[in-house]
Amino acid sequence: MISTDSRTTIFNQLSQLVAFNSVHGDPALADQAAGAAQWVVTALEESPIEFEVSSHLTVDGSRAIIGYRAPEANQPTVLLYCHHDVVPAGELSAWESDPFTLTERNGRWYGRGTADCKGNLVMHLEALRQLATAEAADPTAPKIGLIFLAEGSEEMGGEGLDQLLADKPELFRSDVILIADSGNAAVGIPTLTTSLRGGAQLTVTVRTLDAAVHSGMFGGAAPDAVFALMRTLDSLRDEKGRTVIDGVDTTTRWEGRPYDPENFRTDSTTLPGVELAGDESDNPADFIWARPAVTVTGFTSTPVSQAVNAIPPMAQARLNLRVPAGIAAAEIAEKLAAHLKAHVPGGAHIEVEIEDINDGFASDLSQPAIQLFQEALSAAYDGAEVVSIGSGGSIPLTGALQQQFPQAEIALFGVEEPESRIHSANESVDPTEIERIAAAEFAFLTKYSQAAAANTK
The missing domain is CATH 3.30.70.360 (Alpha-Beta Plaits)
Incomplete structure (x- = not known):
């Protein structure tokens, strides 16, 4: 799977990032939000991928961090999205450990933002380290274009990044957009999110x-x-x-993968004896995705x-x-x-x-780059079939990107899964999900670049 050194690097980076209580819009936490943004700047500047790094103060007061590498020899450009802000930790007494100290328990890593979305941020960084190693082994191969985008106010609606996109679309122009702010249906089940609710x-x-x-x-x-x-x-x-x-x-009705009612009860922490909405003709997926x-x-x-x-x-x-x-x-x-x-x-x-x-968002899984990403995702999970789910959450930027760049292919995925309990006390991530998703992203970037190079010969 992944080396001990790589897991240590992932843990250390996530630990540093989780330490920032980076809630956007709270004046008392402005230094924490600024600290998280600066951490991303430094991480990109120190990345083995050579980025041109810029920090953008947006209209809502948040910082959007962008790392840019120009494509070579007619290579395409891939945008990697994540966000560095978090929701408030809430009542601290509900946490079994300090929400801003990354803590390992029973094979999971606990802390605010571990899955939503700082875990995805360090996942991108791990995929880029793997890409840099591969590029160093074949220095004559043309390099794919990259845009690393870390938003600073997603949890508060993302107004700042939306306006930046409207004002400076050239900062985001790409052929494929990988939005890592979703997750798998369960641990070990590779998943693409095909729809988002508005x-x-x-x-x-x-x-x-x-x-x-x-x-x-x-x-x-x-x-x-x-x-x-x-x-x-x-x-x-x-x-x-x-x-x-x-x-x-x-x-x-939801036409994709159904949501097992008993799993839903567990994932949603529904108390014993409390009835779910609907009757036997309804599935939880109908309510949350359709x-x-x-x-x-x-x-x-x-x-x-x-x-x-x-x-x-x-x-x-x-x-x-x-x-x-x-x-x-x-x-x-x-x-x-x-x-x-x-x-x-x-x-x-x-x-x-x-x-x-x-408004909501729907993706097209028949597009060639998305199919290539599905293959990479399946391979990272030992050949497991990639499933499709909806998401009850909203990522407003997704629709804005789709509108701005209608030809771009967009994939939604990420390191979270139901056990992560995002937005709740004791949020956590399974580190193997970070590792597998990073491996999938690296494999996609490599194969997509190779396919582009072959098409230009």
């Missing part, structure tokens, strides 16, 4: 009173904003927990610790909307807003604000 954020505010009033004097008759909002949100589910949005088809979904990600009224005997005059919820590829997220967001307004009870005043709209 989505939007909605803030719903319900008001029923001008001010809080005494529940003893007015309770039971005065309209309660919390109950009004809860009843409004409840209209978004049928009796089996399926999403319902007026005027939107929420019954479509249908619109609405999640309440935040709720505001009077905190329990501050509760008094008063009727709340206002309640607010933050909704995360996800829509499958091929459906306009803006259209579904507007229909969701209309649904909420139509179902608010008793004439309660309701406001709906829509933000952060992004």
Whole structure:
């Protein structure tokens, strides 16, 4: 598989990178985000691949790091994407070890960003070390063009990189785009992600009173904003927990690899006895990859610790909307807003604000470079069949790149898998996934370059 020295290098690099609490947009952590960005700059400058390295301050205040190597002798250019920002660690007491100290337990490496997405960043670096070794062994062969792109605000929507792409598309121009920000269906199962959901954020505010009033004097008759909002949100589910949005088809089926319900229960940490959405005719893959979904990600009224005997005059919820590829997220967001307004009870005043709209993405596995990448991925996993899955997550940049460079072939993959528990406490990565994915990426870069050279003879 891989040498002990190589694994040590991967561990050391990931350890250094995980040490940065690089949450974008938190002023208290600005030095941490800057430190992670500078770490990437240094890593590229010290890479055995000779890059022209640039750091770009984007409109959202994040740093996008780009390493560029020009192609030789009509060779194509491949863009390698990852991001160096992370989500907040959350409650530290929920972690079994310090989230910013890479810790090995039972064969896995734990820490914030180990799988999403710093593990992918060091995976790229390992693939490039292997490529440099191969190029040194055959110095006369023309070198493939490379763009190493590490984003700094992906977890917060990636507005900065989107604008940089719009303003300076020449920085990203490539023939193949390898987006390492996804992962395998399970450890040891080589996987390509063929679709990403788009989505939007909605803030719903319900008001029923001008001010809080005494529940003893007015309770039971005065309209309660919390109950009004809860009843409004409840209209978004049928009796089996399926999403319902007026005027939107929420019954479509996923046509790819199904998601075993028992595996889904384990992967999603569903508690014993708690029913999954739907019935025996539904598969979890339908819900997370093929249908619109609405999640309440935040709720505001009077905190329990501050509760008094008063009727709340206002309640607010933050909704995360996800829509499958091929459906306009803006259209579904507007229909969701209309649904909420139509179902608010008793004439309660309701406001709906829509933000952060992004459309989904679907890839074409029949393209020649993507087929070559599948072969390399299978070989890295000892000939295992490459499976295709969807992703409930969104990577807005993917759609923007596809729109900017419609001829470019795009593959989504990565080192994470369900046991990684990304965005949760005790996030982890299986180091063999980093090693195998790096081997696949190196093999692809080599074979793609060789194929291009053969075609020019």
